[in-house]
Amino acid sequence: MRWPRRRSQSATDLTVEPAAVRQRAAEAGMPLDASQLTAVDALSSSGSSGVFLYGPVGRGKSWLMDCYFDLLPTEHKTRVHFHTFFAALHALLHRHGHRLDDALDDMLGDVAVVCFDEFQVDDPADGLFVRRLLDALLARSVRLIVTSNQPPSGLMPNPLFHSMFTDAIALIESAMLVVEVDTGVDYRTVESSRDRTGFATGRWIHAASVADAATAGLVWPEPTEAVVLTPNGHPVRALATRPRRGQVWFDFADLCATPTAPTDYAAVADVFTWWVISGVPDPSDMEREPTRRFVHVVDVLYDRSLRTDLVTCSTAEHFLSRAGSFTGPDRTISRLHSLHRSAPPHQP
Template sequence: MRWSRRASRSSRPLQLDPAVFVTAAEELGFTLDDAQRQAIDALATTDRNLYLWGPSGRGKSWLMAAYFAALPTDRKGRIHFHEFFRDLHLAIRRHGNDLAAALEDLLGALDVVCFDEFHIHDPADGKFIARLLPALLDREIRVILTSNYQPQSLLPNPLFHDDFVPTIELIEQNLTIVCVNGPVDYRTISNHEAGFAAGLWVSPGSPEQVHHLGLNPPNSDERTILAPAGHPVHVRRAADDWLWIEFPDLCGRTTAPIDYLALARDFQKWVISNVPDLDTAGREPAQRFVNVIDVLYDRDVTPVFLATTPLDVLTNGAQLPVDIERIKSRLGQLGRIESDKAEF
């Protein structure tokens, strides 16, 4: 997102009529469940900071998006937490390592900020968030987070978790914690019409399948190196809103979410070829693949995965990355072409 500059602070309450959510749900053809109604009450009828957590596909991001869209002010911001991290680190550099000045730069014009997909697995991120969170909560701004994890499950590595407990306690003391755990995973009922859900999982990714899809494989002279966020990323083709990239180049090299975010900004359709099962890929490439899926989903990029394995067995094996259930849920929205079968 683009961060706007500071304006005079508004005194407008950040509350809504809960009927807004009922109408939005009806327009999409579904009925709100009890867990969603509890979250709506916390979102719409108070100004308190809020932490929405629960299993994948239960509507956390939809609830946040509906609140954000209906809020009658332009003093609001919504951003994926990976992207906020990138912007904040850049702002801190600009302001000589002054965190408060960096937050003022990014958030000074806002009365409410919504962070999607809040999670912490990396100890270095945990240390930074322990520094960030008190400064963020000191500001006159409503903070809303969505996460697949209850606060006590953040930074689960037992080697580092205890050091993060004071930050967890700060979250629990300053944010209303609401579990959104309704019975339906709404991502399993996608109509595959647009965006990420219009993508395909194609296995085994044979030349015949590629030809049948009308895809024209890149020539060797189309290979190039992009640097969308300053790091080199090797791609097979980058043209006309299409990006064609090999899994080893995207996830086998030292790439990061800031690279995927920048690429998703520039290319709305991706082909990712030679995708192996995640056990074969190895722990770090598999975790990067998880981050790629999060970014493509969040940016509603339409992907075609040319994979060596059917989607149902992608996650078989012992070395599965964290957040795998969320990723399985998101990939489950894709249409499938597996051997001579097709599911749309």
């Protein structure tokens, strides 16, 4: 659906009153610290093309973005996980003959504010395109609100490719207010079980056998249930698909050790609302590319609020205690912390 062309908007239409944010925080029982108050001031400022909020996981960046988005006095706004936006934009680019402006017209219409959650760039090909995207969005006078675990200078961290992204980093730092948000507390790790929704309704299942999985309430796939899915035309083997339950079951190696992409995970997530991933290895045994894909899987499932069960031969405590061996970002470990623990029965 194409939205009507943008109507003129004044800068004040794209800001919120700091007092309104503070009131929301008070109602939520969330005292704002100095860094969060600085972020509130930045979101309330009309003197920039956007705000780049960065800091460790669970420090309130997404909450601040959500609050800004809810209070923003305009309907011409959109909030989206960066991976989801990227996947949708690539699909539209193909439809529009790779004309970026036409694809953005189709996707955004008269949107005046774009909120990107979990902004990250680690792929060289994506890096080149992100620079074009930033230029195009700023040329449309779109106000960008971004959350990231890294400062702009930490994007594209691979030293072999970092230099190719320095122009984009300079653009972010010159066009946007960059604010670090770090309360020192990861609120996700102290979230109570009664607050669990979406991704966090899933379980970390320590299952050394099929019987252990059955005890945890999972029916292990029969060999005849295996099927090859083709999201975006890419073959991905699933151990089972159970449409009546909305369940898809993957082995880690099939999902993450083969050439798959976030767009593939997103396409499967459009169909199945309950994911089971078995055979998840110890962090120290994960190679670089499977780790990167696992991070993207968790990002997509977390963003879509889909139940996710991980079946491993090690306990969650063991896996998470080995986080130093895990080359993925801290946000992934934080999200895995939110899963229920389910252990096999005691063996005499």
